Amino acid sequence: MFRPAALALVALSAACATPRADKVSFEEAFGSASTSPPADAALPAPVRRPKRMLAAPGAELPSARKSLELEAALAFFVDQARAYRRQVERGSPMTSSQVQNWEQINGALDAFLERPAAKTSSLDVVRARVTLESELAEDARTYGDIPPELAEAVMSRVSLLAVRMTEVRGLLVKSSRQAPRLSWPIEPVSVTSHFGERVHPIKGEVRDHLGVDLAARRGQAIAAAAPGVVLRAGWNGAHGYSVEVQHAERVLTRYSHLSRVLVETGEILERGDVLGLAGDTGLATGVHLHFELWEDGQPIDPLDGMGSPQEALAGDGTVSRR
CATH class of the missing domain: 1.20.1050 (Glutathione S-transferase Yfyf (Class Pi); Chain A, domain 2)
Incomplete structure (x- = not known):
């Protein structure tokens, strides 16, 4: 038989989980089912910079x-x-x-x-x-x-x-059909957990990690990896406060476990625009940024899609997609 917490096996909800001994609730295990942040979670800060919004959002x-x-x-x-x-x-x-x-x-x-x-x-x-x-x-x-x-x-x-x-x-x-040039959303770049299979810290089972974890300080600025439009901004269950940005027609990036969200759905961003602040909301082992790169509806390893941080620093800080 099947207990609700086992829904965490769904890759869509795979986030950076925090190991702990107590039982995991359905909302924690299946992040996308949660529509509201916990009562003690920090509220997203209001947008304090001029916004450019997608014409007629919705x-x-x-x-x-x-x-x-x-x-x-x-x-x-x-x-x-x-x-x-x-x-x-x-x-x-x-x-x-x-x-x-x-x-x-x-x-x-x-x-x-x-x-x-x-x-x-x-x-x-x-x-x-x-x-x-x-x-x-x-x-x-x-x-x-x-x-x-x-x-x-x-x-x-x-x-x-x-x-x-x-x-x-x-x-x-x-958007343009041309794939965007991407830059890493945080500096300096230090990968603490890689893309792909890993042992889930709560379930003790091998699960897919759909992005990379990047070391960050609490409150550190997180920047858009490329120009795009904000598809989603706010609470996203196990991902905590999260932002998704659509770039061109093929590429999407997701930034998770933010302490604050500084953009709105439908907002137009340029590369380097600050979209949130680093934190540990949702299921997180500590303060860090969980960063995902999706292409044609499939997650890909940011290290494959963008190259190593050292390669980016050797050039202009950006990496062109195929």
Whole structure:
């Protein structure tokens, strides 16, 4: 059987975890299900510099069409899920009816994701992702056991929805197709944990680390690696305060465990603009920056994508992508 904390195996939620002896909650293990920071977390500082915002943030592509089928499927799924939860005692195994309910919404999402990005409504993507995350979190609090294959299937759709949102926003931004020149977001650069497989400090299992950890001082300025548009800025569960920036159409960077966020969603950044301050929010072993580099919807090793810090310092501080 499956305990909710095991959802941490999902690569999407892989962050720099803090080893400790007590049990890990669902919200900690599955960061993206958490929509609010803990009560004692530092609040993001207000933006204190002039901002350039993406024109008409939240606007839809001219070719985008709202999916009435998805809207109806999500509404039915939520109504059924809430009804099934009312019928069981907390801690009971997930019922077969709720398992079937999840399977049906997964099928509806598969049909929705067959749409090309240019015809996808960003509002549909947001609604679907929020629904999956919130309902899975409610199920984790209600049911004592969740089938592991079901949890993995749901999180697979969450990952695909995140990739689709990046594709849609990339089309909205109308960025250059030319890959950007990237610079390291912090100086000096000292890698304390590398990309790839490592032993999870809480679960003791081999997991994928989707970025690199860079040594930092508390409150040290974190800079945008290249020009781009802020896709997400704020609390992101296990990642703590986090910022995601879209560069060109193919490249995205993520900056996690910040103590403060200094940008807003839709803000246009230049290389070197300060987007936040280093910290240890979320699941972190201490103050550092967790830095991820994504290309075409896949995480890549920043040391492969940007070269070593020494190589960058030998030139102009930037590395051109392919």
